[in-house]
Amino acid sequence: MYNFYCLYIYLSQLLKFINQNLFKMRKLLFVFVAVAFMFASCSKESKLNKRLDGDWNVVSIAGEALTAANPMTITFNKDKKGAGTFSYTGSYTYNDGTKDVTETFTGNGTYQLEKDEKITMVEDGDSDVSTIESYSKTDMTIKDADGDLTVLKKK
Numbered sequence: 001m002y003n004f005y006c007l008y009i010y011l012s013q014l015l016k017f018i019n020q021n022l023f024k025m026r027k028l029l030f031v032f033v034a035v036a037f038m039f040a041s042c043s044k045e046s047k048l049n050k051r052l053d054g055d056w057n058v059v060s061i062a063g064e065a066l067t068a069a070n071p072m073t074i075t076f077n078k079d080k081k082g083a084g085t086f087s088y089t090g091s092y093t094y095n096d097g098t099k100d101v102t103e104t105f106t107g108n109g110t111y112q113l114e115k116d117e118k119i120t121m122v123e124d125g126d127s128d129v130s131t132i133e134s135y136s137k138t139d140m141t142i143k144d145a146d147g148d149l150t151v152l153k154k155k
Contacts, residue, residue, distance in 0.1 A: 048113055048135060049082050049083070049084065049113055051136070052078065053077065053084070054075070054154060054155070055075050055155040056155060058088075059152065060150070061150050062148035062150070063148070066090075069092075070093060071090060071091065073090065074086060074152065075087050083111065084110070084111055085110050085111070086108060086109055086121060087106070089104070089106045091105070107124075109123030119131075131143045137154065140152040
């Protein structure tokens with residue numbers, strides 16, 4: 001009978017130890033999950049939005065290089081995770097048959113980044129969805145719905 005009593009004491013102490021440590025392990029697991037969630041919350045859109053923020057020179061549109069005579073810049077201002085506003089300005093020069101004419105153009109709108117590296121840009125109620133093909137801190141390539149590439153370089 002003494003052996004059963006000792007076994008009972010031993011098992012109850014073991015269960016108590018397991019329960020105490022299990023509670024600690026649950027706390028530890030909760031901390032690991034919380035930390036993982038914090039790292040996961042820094043999503044691709046957030047990272048891309050940070051890189052997108054700022055002034056960019058347009059290097060080429062649909063394979064046509066822009067020159068110093070025909071510059072264009074785009075400015076992205078991030079508002080929140082994966083969204084913001086944009087504005088652009090540019091000019092182009094052409095000959096109307098008698099003289100060179102330079103015209104300027106400007107515009108602005110909003111943008112929204114999606115998880116699959118799509119960017120939706122809305123200007124005057126019209127929206128265009130493009131894919132960000134590649135990006136770094138200094139360069140970005142965007143493919144529009146027609147498959148044409150626009151190359152940007154950070155100012």
